[in-house]
Amino acid sequence: MTTAYSAPSAPQEHGGEHDKHNLTGFIIFLCSESVIFLAFFSGYALLKTSALDWLPAGVEGLEWHMPLINSIVLVSSSGTIYLAERAKAKGSLWGFRGFWLLTMALGAYFLYGQAIEWSGLDFGFTSGTFGGTFYLLTGFHGLHVATGVGLMTLMLIKSFIPGNYEGGEQGVQATSLFWHFVDVIWIILFLLIYVWQRS
């Protein structure tokens, strides 16, 4: 059985709409994700300010020179990812790939530097709340950097599929947004852990 009626609505566009949902959803997710970091940061501050002996026995403090170099690397990668996006907007796919790859390399270098730093430390995850919060914060952030590099790899591969990056593509935008997010988190983390050493 079939009955018909005239539907008055204007024809709706569906194609480009859906991609915008993706970006909206991703931004909402990032806002939510930032609250986990907020929880960890405030927990860190609370434990640190209320601790009687913040540093475990035999630990003098954190060496900050190498982490500073690492920070500069990560912050500058935010610039290169911006350049990559601009190249893409101008239609230069190879320029995009170049800067994108550079960003990935800087991210990978950051992770490498982090691993070197971790292996040279004379305290562990269970060395009181100092060790616990240090590894928790840097580890959780490192996990995000690794996720970011993974996402970028995915986007790089997708750029080789013909026609993929002609307009309406939100993956690159989302990845870049995520990368800036990871970057901002690191700056706060660096200030909290390496700059604010005295409790």
Add this chain to the structure above:
Amino acid sequence: MTLATFPADEPKPSWTRYFSFNTDAKVIGIQYIVLAFFFFLIGGLLAMIIRGELITPEADLVDRTVYNGIYTMHGTVMLFLFIFPVLNGLNNLLIPTMIGAPDMAFPRLNAVAFWLVAIFGVLLMASFFVPGGPAYSGWWSYPPVSIQNPLGHLFSGQGMWLTAVALSGLSSIMGAVNFVTTIIRMRAPGMGFFRMPVFCWTALAAQSLQLIGLPSLTGGAIMLLFDLVAGTTFYDPAGGGDPVLYQHFFWFYSHPAVYVIILPVFGIFSELFPVYSRKPLFGYVYVALASFIIVGLGLIVWVHHMFPSGVAQWMRNLFMFTTMLIAVPTGVKVFAWLGTLWRGKIRLTTPMLFCLGGLFNFVFAGITGVMLATVPIDLHVSNTYFVVGHFHYVIYGAAVMGIFAAIYHWFPKFIGRMPYEGLGKLHFLLTFIGANLNFLPMHPAGLMGMPRRVSSYDPEFAFWNVLASLGAFLLGVSIIPFLLNMISAWVRGPKAPHNPWNAIGLEWLLPSPPAEDNFGEHVPVVISRPYGYGLGKPLVENQEAIEQVLTAADLQEASR
């Protein structure tokens, strides 16, 4: 000019879709609700054991350690496996149909979020069978109790509990991202925010709270898990940690979680009172906006759960003030509903009865809530049955009754058959009497000093406990007419017309049950505010034509 066909000429979809990875929001909604009621029965069974134990002052029914596991799991199952899933089920059914969207913004994510619930439900049930039994530290899982692992097994009940709660958090965040994106981006043409049904407003508010609050619990639970299995000392004073820190993380989410539960129920009340009073919702704009005032205030009241935990006096005063302030936007809503009922043509159908009962219980719970916000009273009754009585009035008395109202109201729409009124009214009567008989006596017992989470107590509390237990068993019985009603109506209930309650709303301009993509490409253009009862203004363009087609389809269906 475009043409739409109602109902679609498709073969009747097979029932097996309810057991598959289906991406249709209406299927997922029903999956959520059915799964939630399965766990409702399990949580209810645990409650029956608790009340069976407490009907006598001695600890004679179950072992004391088993009792600890039972009340922990009762709370966990009811919150994470019943009430959140059932509300997400309603969101899935109602949000897309109410705003005229074909589906959710991210259908696959939606399905993943549902199946995660099933997975962590199995995990939580499995924890009954591991050595040492399930988690026993209460649903708060406060350290230091929750970071003990006396048997040393990797798969301890507490560890599994934490994993399950983390998965629940993941699923809720997926759901929240999906619901918020859908409401923001997929509304029908002409439906600005101030033409949106209040249920969508409250869902948006509740899901925003999930997004802001839940990560705090996730962060806190990650640290608790490390304390439990990796030997860190975040919450262990022996290693410089602070157990109160966990309480902050926990309540920063778990207090707003109450609003996540009750806000959609406010939405249900706001939808149903106008339908069954035949009047527009009184103060629509204020009811809608009050939801977001509740969100804002709800995020800054959490310390009222920690008044006895040694927090500073200025914090107690501050959080007492903000907690009492929440009564204002809530009161706005209550008076708006009363204003809606005032001199309306009230029809006492099953959904309406549940709404009225729920509103009654909610007002009672609100009064004890303001009492509890007062620091001296809170210090006196903290950790007593007064608190247990209070939150059961909120969650069972108001929220669950509101959910029952929603189920009876929208059952015809999404199942396509009518539930039976007689069984429904019996269900209401048993629920209302049972809930009050169960939870009211908890208040005097608590004021007299009966602590919660005990399996034996002073005989002076016996009278109130006998009453409460009888009420609980009555509630247990009340679920029988409900299940009978749902199952028999689903199987052989009378076919539902497209709008059996004469309600106004986009979802009532769809056939019952709606096609898979709802309006598809033919989304009506909304031209007025919702709840135009008695005003004679159409909700959408060409409303008469749409109604005619739907009524003709109803008649054809009925004559078959």
